[in-house]
Amino acid sequence: MNTTLMIDPQVCYQQAEQKAADYFKTLYTQAMQKTYVDHLTKDFHTWKQNHIHHYPVFSLFSQRKGKPETNNYHHYIKWLNYKGKLESYLDRSISYLYMRDLGKDLRDQSTRDKVTQVVQRLKKNLTNEDETKTEVFDIAWLYRWGQKEAIESTIIWLLEKLKKVSDNLPKGMDAEHAQRKLMKIIAGVVMHVDDELDEDTPPVERSRRLDEAIRLGYSYGLTYPFVDDLLDSNILSNNEKKQYSNLIEKALLTGEVSDFGPWSGSNMTLISFIHSELSEAFKFIKSYHQPDTRKLFFEQAYVFFRSQELDREKDLRNPNYMNEELFIPVILKSASSRLIARSVMDAPEDQGFDARTFFYGIYNQLADDFADMFDDLEEGAVTPYTYYMKYHTIRPDLINPFELYWAVISHLIHDVYNSDRKTCEVMLDRAINGLKRYKEKMGADKYNEVMKLFSSKMGGFNELIQKLVRKADDVDFFDKLLRDQMISNLKNDRKEQDQFKETVEQVRVKINSNLKINQMVNAVDPIVKAANYSLDGDGKRLRPIMTWVMGVNGYGLDESTIIPLLRSLEYMHTASLIFDDLPSQDNAAFRRGRPTLHQVFNSATAELTGLFLTQKAIEEQASITHFDAKTVLGLIQYSAMVTEEMCKGQTMDLNSKGKALTVEELNTLCFYKTGMAFEASLIMPAILANANAAEMDSLKKFARHAGIAFQIKDDLLDVEGELSVLGKLPGKDAENKNSTFVTILGIEGAKKEMWNHYCLAMEALQEVPRNIPFLKHLLNYIVNRNH
DSSP states (O other): OOSOOSSOHHHHHHHHHHHHHHHHHHHHHHHHHTHHHHHHHHHHHHHGGGTOOOOOHHHHHHHHHHSOOTTSHHHHHHHHHHTTOHHHHHHHHHHHHHHHTTOOOTTSHHHHHHHHHHHHHHHHHHTOTTGGGSOTTSHHHHHHHHHHTTOHHHHHHHHHHHHHHHHHSOTTSOHHHHHHHHHHHHHHHHHHHHHHOOTTSOHHHHHHHHHHHHHHHHHHHTHIIIIIIHHHSSSSOHHHHHHHHHHHHHHHHHSOOOOOOSOOSSOHHHHHHHHHHHHHHHHHHHHHSOHHHHHHHHHHHHHHHHHHHHHHHOOTTOTTOOHHHHHHHHHHHHHHHHHHHHHTTTOOOOHHHHHHHHHHHHHHHHHHHHHTHHHHHHHTOOOHHHHHHHHTTTOTTSOOHHHHHHHHHHHIIIIISTTOHHHHHHHHHHHHHHHHHHHHHHOHHHHHHHHHHHHTTOHHHHHHHHHHHHHOOSOOOHHHHHHHHHHHHHHHHHHHHHHHHHHHHHHHHHHHHTTOOOOOTTOOOHHHHHHHHHHTSOOOOHHHHHHHIIIIIITOOOGGGGHHHHHHHHHHHHHHHHHHHSTTTTOOSEETTEEOHHHHSOHHHHHHHHHHHHHHHHHHHHTOOSSOHHHHHHHHHHHHHHHHHHHHHHHHHHHTTTOOOOHHHHHHHHIIIIIHHHHHHHHHHHHHTTOOHHHHHHHHHHHHHHHHHHHHHHHHHHHHOOHHHHSSOTTHHHHTTOOOHHHHHHHHHHHHHHHHHHHHHHHHHTTSSSOOHHHHHHHHHHHHOOO
């Protein structure tokens, strides 16, 4: 161990452990003497007056029928607002977050004023029709928020980081959980900073503080997927876990990240990536702290890590753990995890915050462990609940964690918050809500089985609780709604993304099998040979794939009837690439991973092949059957117009060489060069399906912005990409003195412009009357691709 320790591990942990032991002793006494029963029984009898409503018999059915399911986020918010319940719903939700995440005291007038301000602002946003068009916390929403706060570059940095984490998270770990947890930690740190800002804070200072909060939140939040979750998983061998834990512990004790050196195990690539990311995060947090506060952060981080390690080392097969061994690490890790969220910001010490947060932590942990007890039991994890379930019949000395949970609530309400009525209201709301959610999740039979085990000795108090669980209303919380919505969105996105990849590959194979142009009998046509050479390249086939999805999945067209249309689109696109690569234009040496056509044959052949493929495209369109002649003629007319516009775009591109274009001129040029082809891929099947003008306008709007975003990404890849991945030489724009978004705006400015067009395309997609998830994931692919 390095002798230059920043903190003394034994002293640091022993002090924290003694504080937790004293707290546990208090809770243990209340649980054993059941003093919580009298306190909470009185509290609940007062509380239920506002939460149990006696409806007339004839209206009972309509009351239940009228309330929407909470899994329909937007409808639920609208229903709450319609019923006049939205404000109280938000008030208890924000009040709870101020207590739990910010360590605030609801008896404080300034805290109540801030809660009111946040509630009003949130209510205004939730009831704003423009705000409800996008999902909360999706990429477009997040970037638009970043624009409002003038931190677009920070959001871009975060999106790139989150994708990197997701891409490198090993199979066997819950990607959705990791992403949600990361976003939750970041939101928590942002909440702390936002609470310190006010209307008088200069915009530049506000942007700077929010930027720091996001980077700090991410840096701290990384420890959940890459330390806690990783060590809890079966990804690493036992020997690797030991090596990795030693590495983390050493960094926390010394304040320095050392090289991990020789690695014994099969996960060196994974550990190398994690080490790099955590090292960067560690150094950022350390550089942010002043020397006199740095020690406090590392002490809290060490206590958090050590208490988790102690929990991880427990074996559910061991029947001899004492109550203190089960609960003290829980108190420490739950409290320190929230204390870190404040100390990571280098915030000044606040004794009131520290005390409240320390006492509050175990409440959340016991609630979470209750909800997850069967998953934990299946994984062999030791929690107060799983241990009690297994050994309560042979260990009468074990404390019932469910009773301790209620003792914690009573202690918080009456000893920490001095019987404050608002605090009591919010905490009892949360407790009953937790049980109602658990009952809904597990089903009545399983719920009753759990209650029989954990509540059998609670007598009349348990009967009161179960009555409230059955009958109480208006106990839902906004953060739970957001959590459910986020998990649902992440899982749905993952499923749709997998379907997107599968569709792309399947349709790509179909298209490739239909592209080859047959040679004439007993003759070898050099133009056909050249055309097939270009078509055989490793093309993405995005445009015909878009057409297939829109035609078959979107409009229900028969696949066989649109094969000629798919061929025509790829023939047109390949022709445009051949022309684009010519020495008279971009003079490119590589395309689709191979030498360009004019390099293999010659320029004249390349020019004729481009013209040949253009005519073959028209021939294919004219051979479309199963549609009336007027519709097909309209399709061909539209296709000719698109080709004309694309030629204009290429002319603009050639004339721009060596000139500094404006952003608007670049947008126009890129629309003609790329956006029009995207538009054609969506509009041509819409023409065949006789879609209405409004729908086509929305698709055109989407295609315009998606096409421009695609071109900006190409400009960025030309600067940042690699030949082995791109399939063509990077740096051609600079060589040809082309005006691009990068040359005009720089890399950071180009990324901002790309993400702005991403948002515009996503917003246009909301106007398309049919749900086509493929287009959303196509847009995600466009901005995240590496080739």
